[in-house]
Amino acid sequence: MTPSALFLTLFACGRGPSLTVYAPDEIAADLARGLIAPLGDAEVNISTSPEDDARRGRGQTLALVGGLDCVECYSLEQSGAGEPVIARYDGVLGMQYALAETLERGGLRFFHPDATHVPEDWALPAEGTFTGEEVTPEIARRGLHLHTLHPIEGYYAMWEPGEANLERARAIVDWTARNRGNHLQWVALDNITETEGELAPWIEHSAAIADYAHSRGLTVGMGIQLFGSGNLQLAFDLLDEVGDAEAQELAMRGAWSPCDGVPLDLLNLSFGEFFGEEPEVFLDSVNRVLKVAREIDPEVELASVIHVGAEQRVEYNGQDVLYYTLAQFADPQIVPWVHSVMFYTLFDDAGGAYHHEEFDEHRELLLKKIQAGEPVGYFPESAYWVTFDNSGPNTPLYVWSRWRDIDQIRAVTGGLMPDAHVLFSSGWEWGYWQQDYATLRLTHTLTDWTDQIRHQWSPFGAEGEAAAALVIELVELQREALIEGRLAAWLASYDNVMELGYKLDIISQPKRPLPEEMAEMSAEELETLRQTVVEPLGVYAEDLAALDARAQSAFGASGDPWLQELADGFALNGARSAFIYHVTAGTVAGLTGGDPSADFAAAAQARAAGEVVIRRRHAALWSPYGETLLVEGRNDTIYQYGYLIRADELCLWDRELLLARKVLGESVGAIPGCSL
Template identity: 30%
Template structure:
């Protein structure tokens, strides 16, 4: 069989057109060409048609051709990848590995609806994980290729947000034009890009918007850094407001200034409530209720504990009930995201390292618990080694709800 048949065909009216006839200029056409390439790789073929519907989510209907229904072209792209998974058995388990499985559920009609408006991953590049160097160093071997593979993995798993920790060792003069290319590619894949940084966090080389020592005034420093970062094309800043994990800091009117300057540049500002209870700070404190309502709050849990575990004896906590209460109360006055982990890099599970399957249980429970409370689900990832890719891939799939014909499914850790 020639390669002519090993590709994706799209039915437009009464005509069949090869997917490669569309130039890759937006998330939908990128997905068409990517799906075509994946089908060729595995020696498969398919013919699809696309239907625009007003209903949220996506729907697949078997037939000749298979019909993919969605409200817009970005969701058509998501529907394409769902088709590759649920009809052809492809599984995008790892940024560098795609497998094919024969174990598929039978269906005639398949529906999928996102549980959260924002679904994405935070790569904690304050640790030496796979993409720490490629994301900071334009001269790292094959840097862009490695990053693009990860962005492809996010798009194939129907995520729409990506961020990482920017370090203050970065050479902004050389890094900004390099990162502009990465942001352009992410946007073409339907992904929104943010940066995680700080006002003046002392730990782990976090990038500081207000470094302590500078000849310029605080106002000049803040505005200058925000303008520089905005030129990369990012749209979100996840800003650490504490000075260290157990050290709170009252920035007073500077938080209002941060929000005002960022919004002038079209940037959305996020921050987070750490797992540390307010009364447990070694110095200062932190109360989300004191933050302006225009700031998106990411509620951050840690390790393999869930929000409803009766015991989570870490970070001076008895359990995480205070985090769940924050989600319940703050959602009434601001946008909130849930921000859990799929690995804990330091001293807990990969300093040895070990592979704790309880992460799957807690992440599945929490996803079902916070659906309807949180507008976003941001997974704190420590990379893919020691099998952590399985946890990330599972969370990405669970961020959608699926119904096979008339049978809805729930996340299942096994």
């Protein structure tokens, strides 16, 4: 580092003492301006002696001096009262991490790409907290996969060209870095080659995002699909037809060469769901992607998605293997990323998701690769899709699940970690930002998940202390009920397309008996259902109602928007659990000769209570896209609406109650499908 530095002074009026930051060059100064911007105005000057000037500076001071020789590491040290905080680090990411932690020590939180919590009395903590301990990331590649096949916030920002969207994309890049990530990727859609005139604006938009991410130290990836035969969601695919080797190479070059103007670091190769090619064809095709990709860009990395699906099995080299695990036998330069879905972990019950009782084969593949010292990544989720979780109740269980996997991987391997942990992200409203926020931080520095929750809410005083305690209780309740008790299938919902899939034995999220299937059950089977499902649902609903009452008492009247969102999450959890309990209890009662009317009336009341919460929350969305997320509207995905539309309509709630009434013989009229 050169001794010259840029002198950045912040006078945080009304937010505590001023902060003076010394940056070693214009790049660091630019990054510092962005990081400190939430606090107030900043003044930048040049200094040739940063540490000396920091000691002479007024108020609170921080010197960015660099000088560490370890990848993305940093340290913060203060020698005594009134002395400057000295930030040493490696590279632009280490610098951002150091400055972000400094701001967080004063209570700032980078919660959401479009919103930051800034306490009114922001100030650096007292002496003794900056000890000079060197902080090094635990996992080499840590980041987010924005699932832009879904009409989420990230879709509009990353995929649709336009200056406003580019600003949102830059905010996502910065948010990822400030929460200790170093990688960002999103999924390509096929409109760029299928619709005339859309490729050039897309290249310009995507290249601008990639350039900005690189300036912040992040690597950039793009998800692409290999086979058109497995393309269910308008993804960009390389092969519309399988063809022979020559035809494949021509098709791959023709598909991807026009996109060469986007400076990508990684291609994330997936293979669709529920469809498959022959093993030899599959592997030859996968290896051919590497050949063609390296011809176009010799430096690009490739990763393959090891998807889930217990029913898709093949014989390969005398082994009976899951179809999606075939990718492990491809060229070792193509790094397998082991996928898991929803809030299920690699080490616990999988609830029947994609026909899996557990993800044991995925777990063993990941552990085998780690222990052999071979490159491998982990690719779990922080949300699934609108029928399961994402557009409804708050599910901080994901924080526990993502911690659980990392903690167990480290324990089983004796301290080893995968080379990459990239989180499959599908939206940030309803508190879902905390899944990504927490997981990015846990993959950088693994602490207990409860400590992460407490740190998250620590700037909010007594209300924050209560919030953290209640969130921890909620997670434990959700873990016991949804994973261990297998009630997730009941708290989730299903649309008419999923119902059709169930009848064809196509299972994604865990399946529960449909009302018409319940009607075919014997009296003994219905009694078993009452004992194993209805009664536990009732207990869970009561527990959530009690938790909600405590949450509303502790911070429900808070004027803070973060606590308001959390309070709404508790309230909607209570309403949803009460609703599904009474719908199910009423159905079983009616099928066994009882009167369902009281339960169905209680379900309607719970639905009404839920609607009040939903209206309040949807009037206070974090995203600038606002109403776009709630209504029908054209986009390049298969879903011609924003991802919160079904939650806003309560369509799935209405559908469940109508189906229950219908199976008991009521005339209910048309039942909404609630699908595309």
